[in-house]
Amino acid sequence: MSKVIEGIGMTSRRTRMRLVSRLQEAGIESARVLEVIGQVPRHIFLDEALSHRAYEDTSLPIGHGQTLSQPYIVARMTELLLAHEPEHVLELGTGSGYQTAVLSRLFPKIYSVERIRPLQERARERLRKLDIRNVMLKHADGGMGWPDRGPFDGIIVTAAPSDVPGELLDQLADGGVLIAPVGEEKQVLVEVIRRGDSFERRELEPVNFVPLLAGVIR
Template sequence: MDYAIARRRMVEQHIAARGIRDPQLLQVMQQIPRHLFVEPALQNQAYSDYALPIGEKQTISQPYMVAVMTEAALLQPDDRVLEIGTGCGYQTAVLAALAGQVYSIERLAGLARRARKILDSLGCRNLVVQVGDGTLGWPDQAPFDAIVVTAGAPEVPQAYLEQLAVGGRLVIPVGPQDTQILKRIIRLGPDQFDEEALLSCRFVPLVGQAGWSPSC
């Protein structure tokens, strides 16, 4: 498979054709080798527009959803971004290509190690991956200009709202486990937030103290 051609088709057919307009985002997603973030047996499916398993009952999100969430975060080159759910590291790589610094938290140590190895091999240096409970955020590094959550939460964890900078954007799927609504929440002031529903989606559960229990 010619992966460069596959990436171009992915961007043209599954992302740009569905309304994503940010030229820098489109360029980044055409450059990052998504197939490296999945198992060899699945690499020929990496540029199709659906989620794929990455082990530990987790998935790599479909390309369109990665694009929607990233565009919704309204990233600027000097932004400090918190990502909840490193997973395989693909979304992390997209964020790191568009922002100044990315702090990513992964609950599962095996996934975090594998993602870090792939990200290092691609020369991604402006990011830190930590193993921990992502529902608590990363208070030592707050505030953040953007927070991107790649798992579905039963409700918005208070820690995320507290750790957003004024003007910061939180992009998070919220709702029951069978379906969620992707929301963008912008912090307008110390106690003022603007919330917008973007689209219906389905993510793996956000597990942790302020999320779902591991048994769910």
């Protein structure tokens, strides 16, 4: 992966470092997360027409009614997950593959589910170009998780259900953490930690995600 990043050019490198500085100013504290944000080339996860906006702290369209999340949100959710040091991580909503690439630098094994096949195929190719080998992809309904590979000690959801699906809570290991946007008209980022048969839930901050469409596979 280092050869790919070295070949991107100093302009992109400086632009990524400016993004890292903005994320620090916005409250991202994890040095490990900031380092990875500075390394992963966000522009390759966008169509060429939008690549010049890749290092703005904003969400951007990736087609099929989906978006590439705002870098702050990617960093924030990753930072929350990293605080619990999970090793077996489930991502629901591969999308462009950018969040997946960030996660791959921080956790040993990533299982990522995407319901829209063209997005998954493009994400697979981008991850391959970056020589990322610790990610397993699946084309399926994200709301159902990936029960055959669970339980997971970390789950990150990149689209908003009206509430956390029970199927995902069932796949969360004891002591594991789930990070997800929840809600319809008003969404909030939540952290759920499993303690045996009970779940501790904490609401963190307002967010704005595309909805999680359970049962819809394309």
